Amino acid sequence: MATPEHDRGESKVGRVGLWLIGARGSVATTATTGLAAICAGLAPAVGCVTSQDEFSTIPLPRFSDLVIGGHDISDVSIAKRAEHLVSTGMLPQHLVQAIQAELEDADSRVRPGYFPGAEGVPQAEIARRLAEDIRQFRNGHGLDRVVVIDVSSTEAPIDHLPEFDDLDLLIAALEDPAQEILPPSSLSAYAAILAEAPYICFTPSPALNIPALAQLAAERGIPTAGQDGKTGQTWLRSVLAPGLAARGLRVLSWAGANLLGGGDGATLADPQAVAGKLQSKNRGLQSLTNAATTPLHIDNVPDLGETKVAWDHINVEGFLGSRLTLQTTWSAYDSMLAAPMILDLARLMGLADAAGQQGQVGQLGFFFKDPWGSDEHAFAEQSRLLLDWAQQAGARISAMTHMPDGRVSQGAAAR
Amino acid sequence: MATPEHDRGESKVGRVGLWLIGARGSVATTATTGLAAICAGLAPAVGCVTSQDEFSTIPLPRFSDLVIGGHDISDVSIAKRAEHLVSTGMLPQHLVQAIQAELEDADSRVRPGYFPGAEGVPQAEIARRLAEDIRQFRNGHGLDRVVVIDVSSTEAPIDHLPEFDDLDLLIAALEDPAQEILPPSSLSAYAAILAEAPYICFTPSPALNIPALAQLAAERGIPTAGQDGKTGQTWLRSVLAPGLAARGLRVLSWAGANLLGGGDGATLADPQAVAGKLQSKNRGLQSLTNAATTPLHIDNVPDLGETKVAWDHINVEGFLGSRLTLQTTWSAYDSMLAAPMILDLARLMGLADAAGQQGQVGQLGFFFKDPWGSDEHAFAEQSRLLLDWAQQAGARISAMTHMPDGRVSQGAAAR
Amino acid sequence: MATPEHDRGESKVGRVGLWLIGARGSVATTATTGLAAICAGLAPAVGCVTSQDEFSTIPLPRFSDLVIGGHDISDVSIAKRAEHLVSTGMLPQHLVQAIQAELEDADSRVRPGYFPGAEGVPQAEIARRLAEDIRQFRNGHGLDRVVVIDVSSTEAPIDHLPEFDDLDLLIAALEDPAQEILPPSSLSAYAAILAEAPYICFTPSPALNIPALAQLAAERGIPTAGQDGKTGQTWLRSVLAPGLAARGLRVLSWAGANLLGGGDGATLADPQAVAGKLQSKNRGLQSLTNAATTPLHIDNVPDLGETKVAWDHINVEGFLGSRLTLQTTWSAYDSMLAAPMILDLARLMGLADAAGQQGQVGQLGFFFKDPWGSDEHAFAEQSRLLLDWAQQAGARISAMTHMPDGRVSQGAAAR
Amino acid sequence: MATPEHDRGESKVGRVGLWLIGARGSVATTATTGLAAICAGLAPAVGCVTSQDEFSTIPLPRFSDLVIGGHDISDVSIAKRAEHLVSTGMLPQHLVQAIQAELEDADSRVRPGYFPGAEGVPQAEIARRLAEDIRQFRNGHGLDRVVVIDVSSTEAPIDHLPEFDDLDLLIAALEDPAQEILPPSSLSAYAAILAEAPYICFTPSPALNIPALAQLAAERGIPTAGQDGKTGQTWLRSVLAPGLAARGLRVLSWAGANLLGGGDGATLADPQAVAGKLQSKNRGLQSLTNAATTPLHIDNVPDLGETKVAWDHINVEGFLGSRLTLQTTWSAYDSMLAAPMILDLARLMGLADAAGQQGQVGQLGFFFKDPWGSDEHAFAEQSRLLLDWAQQAGARISAMTHMPDGRVSQGAAAR
Ligand SMILES: NC(=O)c1ccc[n+]([C@@H]2O[C@H](COP(=O)([O-])OP(=O)(O)OC[C@H]3O[C@@H](n4cnc5c(N)ncnc54)[C@H](O)[C@@H]3O)[C@@H](O)[C@H]2O)c1
Ligand SMILES: NC(=O)c1ccc[n+]([C@@H]2O[C@H](COP(=O)([O-])OP(=O)(O)OC[C@H]3O[C@@H](n4cnc5c(N)ncnc54)[C@H](O)[C@@H]3O)[C@@H](O)[C@H]2O)c1
Ligand SMILES: NC(=O)c1ccc[n+]([C@@H]2O[C@H](COP(=O)([O-])OP(=O)(O)OC[C@H]3O[C@@H](n4cnc5c(N)ncnc54)[C@H](O)[C@@H]3O)[C@@H](O)[C@H]2O)c1
Ligand SMILES: NC(=O)c1ccc[n+]([C@@H]2O[C@H](COP(=O)([O-])OP(=O)(O)OC[C@H]3O[C@@H](n4cnc5c(N)ncnc54)[C@H](O)[C@@H]3O)[C@@H](O)[C@H]2O)c1
Ligand code: NA
Ligand code: NA
Structure with a gap:
């Protein structure tokens, strides 16, 4: 090369x-x-x-x-x-x-x-x-x-x-x-x-x-x-949320879960340490969606090793009060x-x-x-x-x- | 109102x-x-x-x-x-x-x-x-x-x-x-x-x-x-693909399935009719990812009524040959x-x-x-x-x- | 009828x-x-x-x-x-x-x-x-x-x-x-x-x-x-876990999230009330998998109304230390x-x-x-x-x- | 050991x-x-x-x-x-x-x-x-x-x-x-x-x-x-379908997609070869659900290598005509x-x-x-x-x- x-x-x-x-x-x-x-x-x-x-x-x-x-x-x-x-x-x-x-x-x-x-x-x-x-x-x-x-x-x-x-x-x-x-x-x-x-x-x-x-x-x-x-789930949110907004769609809730192992997983298993992380993760989304984002969870799942898996469930209001839901699952080596x-x-x-x-x-x-x-x-x-x-x-x-x-x-x- | x-x-x-x-x-x-x-x-x-x-x-x-x-x-x-x-x-x-x-x-x-x-x-x-x-x-x-x-x-x-x-x-x-x-x-x-x-x-x-x-x-x-x-899955693709590209990540494959009922579902159950649809669905993604998108499928699932469900599986090459996968599931009333x-x-x-x-x-x-x-x-x-x-x-x-x-x-x- | x-x-x-x-x-x-x-x-x-x-x-x-x-x-x-x-x-x-x-x-x-x-x-x-x-x-x-x-x-x-x-x-x-x-x-x-x-x-x-x-x-x-x-996610777990066990596969982790609105959602938004629920949800799975199930989360997402959405991520050890992952998403009216x-x-x-x-x-x-x-x-x-x-x-x-x-x-x- | x-x-x-x-x-x-x-x-x-x-x-x-x-x-x-x-x-x-x-x-x-x-x-x-x-x-x-x-x-x-x-x-x-x-x-x-x-x-x-x-x-x-x-998706179906049936729930449709690379992926890219596979995959499910299973697709996605990814979308009729949907994503090395x-x-x-x-x-x-x-x-x-x-x-x-x-x-x- x-x-x-x-x-x-x-x-x-x-x-x-x-x-x-x-x-x-x-x-x-x-x-x-x-x-x-x-x-x-x-x-x-x-x-x-x-x-x-x-x-x-x-x-x-x-x-x-x-x-x-x-x-x-x-x-x-x-x-x-x-x-x-x-x-x-x-x-x-x-x-x-x-x-x-x-x-x-x-x-x-x-x-x-x-x-x-x-x-x-x-x-x-x-x-x-x-x-x-x-x-x-x-x-x-x-x-x-x-x-x-x-x-x-x-x-x-x-x-x-x-x-x-x-x-x-x-x-x-x-x-x-x-x-x-x-x-x-x-x-x-x-x-x-x-x-x-x-x-x-x-x-x-x-x-x-x-x-x-x-x-x-x-x-x-x-x-x-x-x-x-902003490497994973939050990044994905910052790609999707503006897209939905540009179509005049209204995010009602954005809920999700995070599974990770590795060194960071162990650190974030400490509820004190995770507090800071969750604050910065949610801040951007709140601003992008004007919505009360459901508090995100981070779980330490040691057997995932260095892999991070993140699931999001997005409930959106569309035309005439209809609903659209979008789910995403992200899986990657965080580092x-x-x-x-x-x-x-x-x-x-x-x-x-x-x-x-x-x-x-x-x-x-x-x-x-x-x-x-x-x-x-x-x-x-x-x-x-x-x-x-x-x-x-x-x-x-x-x-x-x-x-x-x-x-x-x-x-x-x-x- | x-x-x-x-x-x-x-x-x-x-x-x-x-x-x-x-x-x-x-x-x-x-x-x-x-x-x-x-x-x-x-x-x-x-x-x-x-x-x-x-x-x-x-x-x-x-x-x-x-x-x-x-x-x-x-x-x-x-x-x-x-x-x-x-x-x-x-x-x-x-x-x-x-x-x-x-x-x-x-x-x-x-x-x-x-x-x-x-x-x-x-x-x-x-x-x-x-x-x-x-x-x-x-x-x-x-x-x-x-x-x-x-x-x-x-x-x-x-x-x-x-x-x-x-x-x-x-x-x-x-x-x-x-x-x-x-x-x-x-x-x-x-x-x-x-x-x-x-x-x-x-x-x-x-x-x-x-x-x-x-x-x-x-x-x-x-x-x-x-x-x-461009209302649903293709729209989502056109939001995600440029985001991945802007990070220097390389889409390897973008595969997916589409389930729909309703009038359009019945029409697209006809392999002739669906051919045109699939062509236009894939064109944009090909252009956005420079990738051989896996041919998409559209299935007529009458019991879904007017709902369209779409699943995408995106396999991406990241740093040092690593893989990240992203899955999305979209569910909405198409009309x-x-x-x-x-x-x-x-x-x-x-x-x-x-x-x-x-x-x-x-x-x-x-x-x-x-x-x-x-x-x-x-x-x-x-x-x-x-x-x-x-x-x-x-x-x-x-x-x-x-x-x-x-x-x-x-x-x-x-x- | x-x-x-x-x-x-x-x-x-x-x-x-x-x-x-x-x-x-x-x-x-x-x-x-x-x-x-x-x-x-x-x-x-x-x-x-x-x-x-x-x-x-x-x-x-x-x-x-x-x-x-x-x-x-x-x-x-x-x-x-x-x-x-x-x-x-x-x-x-x-x-x-x-x-x-x-x-x-x-x-x-x-x-x-x-x-x-x-x-x-x-x-x-x-x-x-x-x-x-x-x-x-x-x-x-x-x-x-x-x-x-x-x-x-x-x-x-x-x-x-x-x-x-x-x-x-x-x-x-x-x-x-x-x-x-x-x-x-x-x-x-x-x-x-x-x-x-x-x-x-x-x-x-x-x-x-x-x-x-x-x-x-x-x-x-x-x-x-x-x-x-045992109506939803726990039921699903009690179907899947014995199946995996019968094949000699070994569950490493079973993590998940629960979103619900409705009366039960509001009640379970109270951390005290949810404690009892989470205990009984996890008990069965622990017994079925012999595994330290990751603590499950229940989120109150009012805009989901009476719908309950549950996501599970199951990480399994297979032959020669290989991994298989199974994800499930369940969506239903709980009542x-x-x-x-x-x-x-x-x-x-x-x-x-x-x-x-x-x-x-x-x-x-x-x-x-x-x-x-x-x-x-x-x-x-x-x-x-x-x-x-x-x-x-x-x-x-x-x-x-x-x-x-x-x-x-x-x-x-x-x- | x-x-x-x-x-x-x-x-x-x-x-x-x-x-x-x-x-x-x-x-x-x-x-x-x-x-x-x-x-x-x-x-x-x-x-x-x-x-x-x-x-x-x-x-x-x-x-x-x-x-x-x-x-x-x-x-x-x-x-x-x-x-x-x-x-x-x-x-x-x-x-x-x-x-x-x-x-x-x-x-x-x-x-x-x-x-x-x-x-x-x-x-x-x-x-x-x-x-x-x-x-x-x-x-x-x-x-x-x-x-x-x-x-x-x-x-x-x-x-x-x-x-x-x-x-x-x-x-x-x-x-x-x-x-x-x-x-x-x-x-x-x-x-x-x-x-x-x-x-x-x-x-x-x-x-x-x-x-x-x-x-x-x-x-x-x-x-x-x-x-x-019966190693993967079909196995999963044969675990889930009897469970749903035992609860008196009625499967309306069972649709899905299959992505695989490897030798088998290449072989099954041939529409002739895949025909036999799809027949045997669907037979069991038909029998388990009494339902017109949506024809399954198998896509050859070479970059997945030996991994097989399978997505299923199951639409079920419950009490009083209600719907429940279950999605599964399975990812494993097939061999x-x-x-x-x-x-x-x-x-x-x-x-x-x-x-x-x-x-x-x-x-x-x-x-x-x-x-x-x-x-x-x-x-x-x-x-x-x-x-x-x-x-x-x-x-x-x-x-x-x-x-x-x-x-x-x-x-x-x-x-
Ligand atoms: N995708 C990502 O990986 C990602 C994204 C956003 C933020 N981060 C942040 O990056 C950081 C590093 O993540 P990681 O996975 O490499 O974690 P890690 O646990 O593998 O590495 C942290 C390193 O910091 C060292 N360290 C701890 N305290 C120190 C100190 N006082 N001075 C000097 N070194 C110290 C540790 O010994 C360790 O080597 C974390 O704070 C994480 O939240 C990572
Ligand atoms: N999200 C979406 O719904 C979406 C997105 C992209 C494209 N489209 C396209 O929009 C079109 C309409 O979708 P739909 O769900 O309303 O389908 P539909 O089957 O409900 O409606 C089509 C209508 O066209 C009428 N029609 C058929 N041939 C005609 C003709 N020669 N002249 C006049 N009318 C004729 C039919 O009688 C019917 O009323 C489809 O081609 C679909 O592919 C829909
Ligand atoms: N799939 C399911 O819906 C499911 C599964 C397992 C367990 N449950 C349990 O079933 C219960 C009912 O769920 P729900 O969704 O109908 O909740 P709900 O909030 O709609 O109904 C609870 C009812 O109990 C009444 N109530 C409260 N305290 C009472 C008391 N002391 N005496 C008499 N009535 C009292 C309330 O007024 C209310 O009408 C919950 O405990 C829930 O955890 C439900
Ligand atoms: N989970 C699974 O892997 C799974 C599940 C069900 C069925 N199967 C079936 O198992 C078979 C093997 O799968 P694989 O992934 O190992 O495929 P593969 O392509 O890696 O291996 C097939 C082998 O068969 C050999 N072969 C071809 N024709 C032959 C012949 N006439 N005589 C002797 N050998 C011949 C090939 O040279 C090759 O070495 C396939 O038919 C597949 O459908 C596999
Ligand atoms: Na700022
Ligand atoms: Na008991």
């Missing part, structure tokens, strides 16, 4: 580091495996939005310009995890075997993440350590920019504290060794800000939903995107849906950063259940917005690179 | 006749019932695209500006058919009772259609009779324009004849009492052309797919639209989906005609499995094109009506 | 009263409507097990030997409730119209049920009143026996009290005006015992699950059966499934009583999610056991009736 | 050869792989009826008493085929690797089958050659009996010929080198008769449905069983369902033969869509009949083996 067209030639946006919080998890391992396989010409980039023809003229970083590193709190290496994912039937054995060296290489760039209660030092100090890991990754591998993506375990929603609304109070609390005021996802986001790295939240965790942190990110001009990858999006996000955020974009990149809402900086949930419209934005960002970069020095150094380098 | 907003005030495009070929069929009866119910304020126009907010500023004919008449070869009156549709559970009894007079009224405007082999006169003469029916309808009811919509029984595909490519040969054959060269749908379309009435084909029948007829329609400047209403579209089409074609539009109106492709004058099958894109077009047509009309005489008389009147 | 064969001739078991706790509910109203329609020859007894050919030689009470009365706490009459059930599309209007008089008649035999907290008298006194209602029904209508069936609203599970294990303590507490020790379903069951009426529990409520009450029923020789009608079973139960319990049966009739486990007096959950086996038992009971009755006086007077009369 | 209980001790029925017509096909390869894996203690016999507890006291041949050989017309070895089945994801790689030697061993016992038109000799001669292969297999491996099972490609239905009703005419035609009067499946069945081997037809091919051949088999006392393995049945059939037919059974063994109808020697299609009833029969056959053998010589030599040896 030949290197894809747009991986030829020289990148205009330089080499991009992809720093994964949760680098040894299922999504991260699949993304790492996939990137190596694509670069080795062993697999096409099916499932990557950015490998579509429409994106071929946009100066995105090439797949081969991406370098993966990250944080994790698990001791199971990426290669070991990949082996496990082979045994569940998800990852193809021959691919994993062929790119064993790349997996070990990536694993050597994984640093210990933050495990609450484990260190006995102020969170501020931990944040500085995490930020330093990101900086060393950037400098140590001659990267033009590093995109941080959180793909770690889903956390429970948190109670609001006064410190969350006041940066000074928050910083004071962070320096207090007796407090653990931020959940891990927010501490990681804070570290990304400190390292001046574009930050993306692929999970439903609290992360940047701490007003003081969000404000800090904005002040420092960090481009951000989130939240909670196989998420991983190509991680690569897309790295490329697109690399582009954003190179183009000098700051703040919430709402046009990346395409990828998220709960988009930051956008109220658009309809998928077809999100597709259009994404492409338009990417073309404009690309045009800005092309304009810059027609300037004397020819290489774009926006982002952290410029900040 | 109040008259909808956009049914207030005076129409700028005048009164529009809706001439239904197959006026006593299920779709036609449901449309006629629904129009009366909407006008009487007994039911909202749920399922009508044109009753959406986005269309509220466009000078469409109001529902109350529509008058229904048509051709049929059945002796069962619209009211009788409606009664039957109540007994199957599809039409609500109280509605049908409340608008009994309107159904009888509409039925009094139904004229005998063309039944092959029954008359022993040249087809040309029959066409002139059919056209005269349309003209009398227009004049007798003071209509500004008449839109002809074919909702009659599906016909089998036909073999191509030399006459179909040469208008003179065709006209000669039509005058020959010994020949029945055109199938009924095409003869009806020819009659519409003779009556200078905008023509819409909601069926998969041959209709205007006779090059010589299509050319004649074009020469006479008749606005046309078709073909084969309840089609009828509001018939009302939409009458209003939109009324608009087109008033705005002076001629030839194939590709933007009405939104409504069809096999759109004339357009290659776009993706539903979200079709929605956008439809709205843009309607707004422009509206703007043209508003511009005209700001002229001294204030009322638009494009269309047949002007031709 | 002719009276069914087995409704001809004279009954050997006399006239049977059917006393429904919850006589104005959806299940009861449907049963009452159906009985009247069957007796009037307006509908066949489709859905009744006892109208199968295999039962035609068994001396069951005829449909026309059944007389309905009952308790309820609602003021909405059976006729009004039936009207509502017509408006939801469940009951056919013409049937309800045709048997209006019978509905009013039945409603005239409904007495006020027990509403906790409303009366300020000891529960013992209420129980005596309820029992007296049953006795008067029996005597007032010349009934040979009365079968009490609880089809009232599902109650929440209750905490165990010391009085539940000791009849004397319980009776003392019942006489105490300051206590309400029994939930309504148990008080009703107690009343049935006092009235010496065979008792059936069609709900998952506490009912006879109070050891002291169960003991009393046993001592008095009351035939009983229960519990929680239309339950009502014929109520008539069956009345006939079969009438037979049991006439045959002198006492205690738990385990062979009626066919009808229940959580069978009393039986551990058999496999439906095919339950069918066989039911038929065998009915034939034997019938034979016993035939033997008795060959005796001089010829009419069977077992049951309350003999006790 | 330990050898299963009933594989310990010494067999009372001796070693049984399993001669597979189509020995290199998907079903045969899976059965061969599975047998080796079970014997090596690498996999439990999940999916085998005979490994259920109820069968543990019956003196069946042990798995380790089975030896596989057969005919095929393909040059692709069993090991190669197994490798292919690994690549499709069906067979587990580690199992196939571990039992490589056994696959090669089995393949060394495969002899060339009959390929119509290839040999230019009378069919009688070919039949003698095929029979000789079976005899040599029996003698060469010291087998007490050989069970022949046809698992070769499905053949088209054939026209009836006068020779089929007259054994003398048929034998004359077989000796005529200019004629090929028998289809391959029937020639193979004839060879089994000549070799005095019990014969089982797992396909829907003509096989023994030639009256003259059936008569010959009967005269020679050959035990036979068939026809067309994984068939292979354990092949092993079951070998063991059970070995038992039958040892017990001296002759003619059609109707109790093996459990395994077939179109059972020979039985009209019972209800699966639960078939399960009971199978177990009862096996226990009786076992008892007969136990009685014999308590005789002086202690080892059973019924079957071919005795004939």
